[in-house]
Amino acid sequence: MAKTKQQLSPIEIAAKKYARYRDPLIMVLHEIQTTRGYIPREAAFEIAKLLNVPLARIYEVITFYNYFRLKSPGKAVISVCTGTACHLKGADKLVKEFSEELDIEPGQTTDDGLFHLQSVRCVGCCGLAPVVVINEKTYGKLQPSQVPHVIAEWKEKFETETADAAS
Numbered sequence: 388m389a390k391t392k393q394q395l396s397p398i399e400i401a402a403k404k405y406a407r408y409r410d411p412l413i414m415v416l417h418e419i420q421t422t423r424g425y426i427p428r429e430a431a432f433e434i435a436k437l438l439n440v441p442l443a444r445i446y447e448v449i450t451f452y453n454y455f456r457l458k459s460p461g462k463a464v465i466s467v468c469t470g471t472a473c474h475l476k477g478a479d480k481l482v483k484e485f486s487e488e489l490d491i492e493p494g495q496t497t498d499d500g501l502f503h504l505q506s507v508r509c510v511g512c513c514g515l516a517p518v519v520v521i522n523e524k525t526y527g528k529l530q531p532s533q534v535p536h537v538i539a540e541w542k543e544k545f546e547t548e549t550a551d552a553a554s
C-alpha cells in the first residue's frame with residue numbers, strides 16, 4: 388500500500404517533489420539542509436538509494452558547497468514551515484509558541500544544545516498545514532497548544548537515549 392504524505396520521510400517528499408528534474412540531487416540536498424539544518428549521514432544514504440546516486444557523489448557535492456553542513460546545529464532541529472499555506476493556517480503562532488517555550492529565537496539553539504529552531508519555506512505537504520518537521524518526524528495540523536507536549540516528547544526521547552547509553 389502506498390504511504391500517505393504524513394508517513395513519507397522528508398527525503399521521500401523532497402525526492403518526489405523533484406523527481407521530474409534530470410538531476411535532482413542538489414535540490415533534494417538543499418531541501419534536507421533547509422529542514423534538518425544539516426545533512427545527516429543516514430539522509431545521505433537514503434538519498435543515494437532513492438535517487439540511485441553513488442554516495443561518493445553526494446559527499447562530493449556536500450563538501451564542495453559551503454552552504455551544506457555535516458553537523459547538526461542542535462540535537463533536534465525544529466523547522467516550522469512558514470510557506471503560504473502554513474502561514475494562512477497560523478504558522479506564526481507556532482513559531483512564537485516554540486520560541487517562548489524554548490526561550491530562543493528562530494536561528495538559535497538552546498544552551499543545552501538540544502533544540503535548534505528555524506522557520507522554513509514549504510516542506511511539500513501543504514495539505515497538512517500548518518506543518519512542523521522535527522528531525523525525521525513530520526507534524527501536520529499542529530496547534531500551538533500542542534507545542535509543550537511535542538517538546539516534552541523529544542526531551543523524554545533524549546533522556547531515554549541518555550539512560551540507555553549509560554546502562
Ligand code: FES
Nearest residue numbers: 468470473509513
Ligand atoms: S506551505 Fe507549509 S508545507 Fe507547504
